[in-house]
Amino acid sequence: MPTKTQPAVRDEGPVPAYQRIKNHVIAQIQKGVWGEGDLIPTELMLCEQFGVSRMTAHRALRELTGAGLLVRQQGSGTYVAPIKIASTLIEIRSIAQDIRGRGHQHSCRVVSLQTVVASAEQSSRLGLRVRAKLFRSVIVHFENGTPIQLEDRVVDAARMPDYLDQDWSQLTPNEYLMHAAPAPTGYYSIEVKLPTADVAGALNVPSSEPCLVLERTTLSNGAFASHAVMWYPGSRYKLAGQIPI
Amino acid sequence: MPTKTQPAVRDEGPVPAYQRIKNHVIAQIQKGVWGEGDLIPTELMLCEQFGVSRMTAHRALRELTGAGLLVRQQGSGTYVAPIKIASTLIEIRSIAQDIRGRGHQHSCRVVSLQTVVASAEQSSRLGLRVRAKLFRSVIVHFENGTPIQLEDRVVDAARMPDYLDQDWSQLTPNEYLMHAAPAPTGYYSIEVKLPTADVAGALNVPSSEPCLVLERTTLSNGAFASHAVMWYPGSRYKLAGQIPI
């Protein structure tokens, strides 16, 4: 059955049933079909829809609950979690949804889009072929017109060949990735840095203002998907989330 | 049904079998019985030891793997994860283990230990009784003699009556909590702040140096356990971890 040509997303073998259900739920929320606070299908309905046992449907919903995407109430049902619970760190919702969830307006400005070749350092750190082709986007996100995040991202070009053709005013890179590389895992780090002149200019802060720098490498199905460096003005941002366990 | 007296640790009903196994594994790692890279018992051994089915033992190990505490290899076995994978954010390992894991020396200085009464604001934010009794500790942690974290913590006194009697040179508050309130969940936030004069003095940084401030509220078995504010010198620290999903 997996007899695709050279598709945008590599085929990593059969996808487990619980993962297919997770991807489906994530997609419905990403697409806005299921909104914040909405009641979603019960375990038994998902069992029928996907032809699985209840344990399997339950596992999918339990894991998404652990990730802060859903809220479950015994005797009542399963709901899309309110945004305040969603972890900004995982950013399974995008910064755009985050901002809109605060009732504010999101906009963005594309600073640059390029095709680049992985440096030796990148190749080894990210587990890429030497001189692998990457796409790089630099985008500033605004909340009510105030710059709130500078996002400098590279993605695997072989895996997402149409990355540069997206309309970033309609879709953030993160939202695009949720489709192209669903259910990511990976690593992050958070530190305080003074902005470079470019970053300070883009965020419209003095270069003396310390920034929160969130760096994140995401893998999907075990292979490199994306590396992002996100700069937030220290005076205007706070990262919050749920402790995962 | 909740008709208990006021015990040190509230009884929240029977603990699920998978949770008992998780607590056991966490405790073995915390106590150092199982060290980094060690092979731990197989699912079938845990099935026998705890008298559960394989699905239950598997769930416990899978969740701990998701939390970055274990690494599993099909065909081989389950191992304690290397420290670099352990999330500093969850701090399921303590800062002391973190520092020792880098091959450095950990020490600490107790700034203050007090009994305090929850303010109205704390009571509502943390879900406590009004004027609940709390213990507060303020401790500076050093890495090779350099101050690296100021930890300002309050815990529920009813739940941890012996909190103030601990020898903090032998055990960090976090390590104590891993015993008194195992397998915590909760919320965190991370932001950049300039230190107060007290904080700057304790960390031995100029009051112009921005700090990374990690605030964390932990619950155990659904009830408040601890609230901590941790200050890190921005120039000397980076938080890193795994993306949970």
Next chain:
DNA sequence: GAGTGGTCTAGACCACAAT
């Protein structure tokens, strides 16, 4: 009482590693 989620069992088949 009917429906929901929370947990658990006792099997099963598979992919993979060690031997």
Next chain:
DNA sequence: TTGTGGTCTAGACCACTCC
């Protein structure tokens, strides 16, 4: 070949919510 983990089933009992 044996043992490991990865997944999955078809039931079960329970606590809880809603009607």
